[in-house]
Amino acid sequence: MTPADLSAAVLAAVSQSLAEGDFTGTAPAEVVIERPRNPEHGDYTTNVAMRLAKPAGKPAREVAAAIAARLAAVDAITKVDVAGPGFLNITLAPDALGQVARTIVEAGPSFGTGDALAGQNLNLEFVSANPTGPVHIGGARWAAVGDALARLVQANGARVTREYYVNDAGSQIERFARTLREVANGRPVPEDGYAGSYIDDIAAAVLAQNPGLLDLSDDQQLEVFKRDGVDQMLAEIKSSLADFGVVFDVYFRESDLHARNELDLALKRLRDQGHVFAADGATWLRTTDYGDDRDRVLVRSNGEWTYFAADCAYYLDKRERGFDKVVIMLAADHHGYINRLRAMATCFGDNPGETLDVFIGQLVNLVKDGEPMRMSKRAGNVIVLADLVDAIGADAARYALVRYSVEQGIDIDLDLWARRGNDNPVYYVQYAHARLASLQTHAAELGIVRSAEPDLGLLTHDREVDLLGALGEFPRVVASAAELRAPHRVAHYLESLAGTYHRFYDACRVLPMGDEPATELTHARLWLCEATRIVLANGLALLGVTAPERM
RNA sequence: GCCCCCGUAGCUCAGUGGAUAGAGCAGUCGCCUUCUAAGCGAUUGGUCGCAGGUUCGAGUCCUGCCGGGGGCACCA
Numbered sequence: 001m002t003p004a005d006l007s008a009a010v011l012a013a014v015s016q017s018l019a020e021g022d023f024t025g026t027a028p029a030e031v032v033i034e035r036p037r038n039p040e041h042g043d044y045t046t047n048v049a050m051r052l053a054k055p056a057g058k059p060a061r062e063v064a065a066a067i068a069a070r071l072a073a074v075d076a077i078t079k080v081d082v083a084g085p086g087f088l089n090i091t092l093a094p095d096a097l098g099q100v101a102r103t104i105v106e107a108g109p110s111f112g113t114g115d116a117l118a119g120q121n122l123n124l125e126f127v128s129a130n131p132t133g134p135v136h137i138g139g140a141r142w143a144a145v146g147d148a149l150a151r152l153v154q155a156n157g158a159r160v161t162r163e164y165y166v167n168d169a170g171s172q173i174e175r176f177a178r179t180l181r182e183v184a185n186g187r188p189v190p191e192d193g194y195a196g197s198y199i200d201d202i203a204a205a206v207l208a209q210n211p212g213l214l215d216l217s218d219d220q221q222l223e224v225f226k227r228d229g230v231d232q233m234l235a236e237i238k239s240s241l242a243d244f245g246v247v248f249d250v251y252f253r254e255s256d257l258h259a260r261n262e263l264d265l266a267l268k269r270l271r272d273q274g275h276v277f278a279a280d281g282a283t284w285l286r287t288t289d290y291g292d293d294r295d296r297v298l299v300r301s302n303g304e305w306t307y308f309a310a311d312c313a314y315y316l317d318k319r320e321r322g323f324d325k326v327v328i329m330l331a332a333d334h335h336g337y338i339n340r341l342r343a344m345a346t347c348f349g350d351n352p353g354e355t356l357d358v359f360i361g362q363l364v365n366l367v368k369d370g371e372p373m374r375m376s377k378r379a380g381n382v383i384v385l386a387d388l389v390d391a392i393g394a395d396a397a398r399y400a401l402v403r404y405s406v407e408q409g410i411d412i413d414l415d416l417w418a419r420r421g422n423d424n425p426v427y428y429v430q431y432a433h434a435r436l437a438s439l440q441t442h443a444a445e446l447g448i449v450r451s452a453e454p455d456l457g458l459l460t461h462d463r464e465v466d467l468l469g470a471l472g473e474f475p476r477v478v479a480s481a482a483e484l485r486a487p488h489r490v491a492h493y494l495e496s497l498a499g500t501y502h503r504f505y506d507a508c509r510v511l512p513m514g515d516e517p518a519t520e521l522t523h524a525r526l527w528l529c530e531a532t533r534i535v536l537a538n539g540l541a542l543l544g545v546t547a548p549e550r551m
Numbered sequence: 552g553c554c555c556c557c558g559u560a561g562c563u564c565a566g567u568g569g570a571u572a573g574a575g576c577a578g579u580c581g582c583c584u585u586c587u588a589a590g591c592g593a594u595u596g597g598u599c600g601c602a603g604g605u606u607c608g609a610g611u612c613c614u615g616c617c618g619g620g621g622g623c624a625c626c627a
Contacts, residue, residue: 038570047569050607060607085569085607130627170627282625293553293623300625307627332621335555362556363621404564407556413565416576420589423576433588439586446586482568492565495574506582506591513585522556529586551590 001076001096001102003472006044009077010088013070014048022066023056029357035469039462042081042089043097043469050086060086061343064192073108096458097465098524104531112538114406118157123323124150127241127248128165131233132176134198134384137412138331141364143385144401144544147246147331148487151542156482161323162248165314168230169254170307175224180206184225185214198236205232213452240386242395245544257313263305266313275347285312287343296340312344315513319348319355327357332409335360359485361406367413396547399426403491404541408535425495429536430499434506436533437549443526448529451523458524463504467528470500474535476538478542487543494539501532 010031013217018027019056028048036045048066056063061082068080069090078098081089104111116546126146129139150160168178179193184203189195206228207213213224231330234251241247264463266284270276275286281301285308298309298445318326330337338358346351366373366383373383396417404410417424459468481489510525511517537547 010594034569036570037573041570046571050569053607078603087570088617132627167627281624284625297625302625304625306625310627332556335621336623338555358557363585408564409557416563424589427589431587435587435590442586478569486567488565489567492574493627499574503592504588505586509586511586551587 001092002100003044003476005076006018006090006092007046009029009074010046010048010067010071010090013067013074014052016070021064023052023058025052025055025065028052028444035473036089039466041083041087042091043080044090044092044463046088046090047086049082049088053086054372055237064088066233070378078104080551085507093491094458095455095457097468098459098528099150100468100523101456101459101527101531102454104471104534105527108534109541112474112476112542113155113377113533114479115156115157116152116479117482120153120158120325121156121323121329122153122325123163123318124153124160124319124327124329125163125165126244126329128350129237130167130168130172131295132239133196134174134195136236136385137364137366137383137388138361140244140360140385140388140397141401141406141410142329143241143244143246143407145361146400147489148398148402148543149327149482150487152478152482152487152490155478155542161250162246163250163252163318164248166230166234166251166253167379169258169308169310173226173230177229179224180225180229181218181221191528198233202229202232202236213413218380240384240389242379243389244385245398252317254310254314257310257317258305262313262317263309267309269316270312270347272300273347273349274319284348285344285349287340287347290343290346292339292343293487296344308340308344311341312348315341316348317346319350324355324356325357327359328361330358332360332362335521348507357485359406360369362409363403365409365411368415383511388412396424396426398544399429399491402487405486405488416514425491427551429491429494429498429540430545431551432501433533433536433547434549436529436536438524439510440530440533446511447516448511448522448525449520450474454523454528455520456526458521459528461504461508463500464525464528467532468499470497471531471535478493490539490542494536494543497532497535501536 007030010033011027014031015027017023022355026252030047031048033044033046036042049067050060053060053063064082064086068082071077071080071090076093077090078093079091083089122241126142127135127139129135135143147162150162154160175192176188176194178190179199180203182188182190182193183199184207209228210224213221218345223227260317267276270285275289275297277284277286282297283299284295284296285298295305296308296314299305315326328341338360340356345356348357391414400412400417420427459465477489477493481487508525510522510523510529540547
């Protein structure tokens, strides 16, 4: 009996109580089943009686007692206690609890998936670093978190498109191209240009691609550097993301919005909706009608589009492509955009609560030798994604970036995450998986094959019960991590599960010693171990981190 | 001035209104004659920034204040 099964059983008991008049009220949509912290409180606990008490007009303990009486009739349940203010503490029969291992092994890679988000078509936009330089550390955080989130919502049944917005149409591209041209001609980097060694590489690559380029006029050169420079830069960005294990489905170019006149279309739509006005020679969107603290310019008085106008067109484009939810991940220094984006969606006639989900992540700092690394674009010492992967590896980098709540600003200590030791959380989890894989190899060498009909009721040791309980939590963790857009919950769960497993390993010998034969308990524990390995592997996969067979 | 995030053990952080607030690291003391010691056990360590409020119940929700970080363009 998994927590989901138990939840259904409790709900059935509640419905029965309501039908037969134990108390009055309406059945909840869902009964939340939790693992009690204190093992004396049974295998599972629920506060459903306390939630029903008020509408029922009865003391919570009385409601709990009525539900408990009905639950006692369920075979898999051996004990139901009413405790404290009205908790129901439930103890399962050993065999019922042990069946969790079978459920997991039979589900394999699909254990933990669900259909909570089935039918949703999501567009996840993240990273979107300007194609004027490599992906820096902040973009790396989004790459790790965004990709994990994509995997999470997919695991819950949603359709997902990972999208990268390429800002290839603004004045920064102009500066980028000019920088490349000046460097290629052996002239100094312009005052407002880009610094960094990558500039030399890109300039050289464009020259190699276009023999005789330097014989053209400055203006002609600029066009080539603009076009091929962006392409070269984008190729480098894609390559560094691929090394990080992140692959986007769509690279959407801002220039395409302009080429297809989508900004005009968006402006027309917004005008038709009655939210556009003219002032001071510019064209504005009245975002203050919907919660923004000032109105926003769409067309400047010099006739040029603003970046915000492109944002509007881009949002409209996504909606026209059939996405019913547009998720945009921004860095903390862009938090002021939330209100204007929501207001813009409302101006289009959407309900941003349903169609738009903007969320922001706090900044990342790197720490080396105990000192924060001060980075400056001008000095060209910005730490980029590729450097991070070189320094600590893709697994540690992804794990380090996804392990913390995005609402938390983080310091990544390069020394710690490069270490191959137990103070490095990613190794702690991976080690548990490697130990399990090794154990299976060893079992195979001994000629032990997991029996098809194990007696899982033999898994009654405290450490076995702990492990079964922890394993059963995985689907709930995956569902809530997706719902709350909080991939870090998966990482924390895995660390906790790894610890529970290590303690089991220490207390419970799995394989027979010496010449001893394999027993029923051996087989039951092999099922438990395989279930644990599957959950660790599935969880690491959700984070985009490998589950090594050996370390 | 306004807006966003944070404040929980010495450090880094978990904790979607529930029972005695947790983990890792650091410290101390133990455990390798058989499945990976990259592990495990024990132990030390807390006025959950402060003050009010909401309710059966607040680290969690609300208000104010204090402290730290980041923002507030007809830039992109």
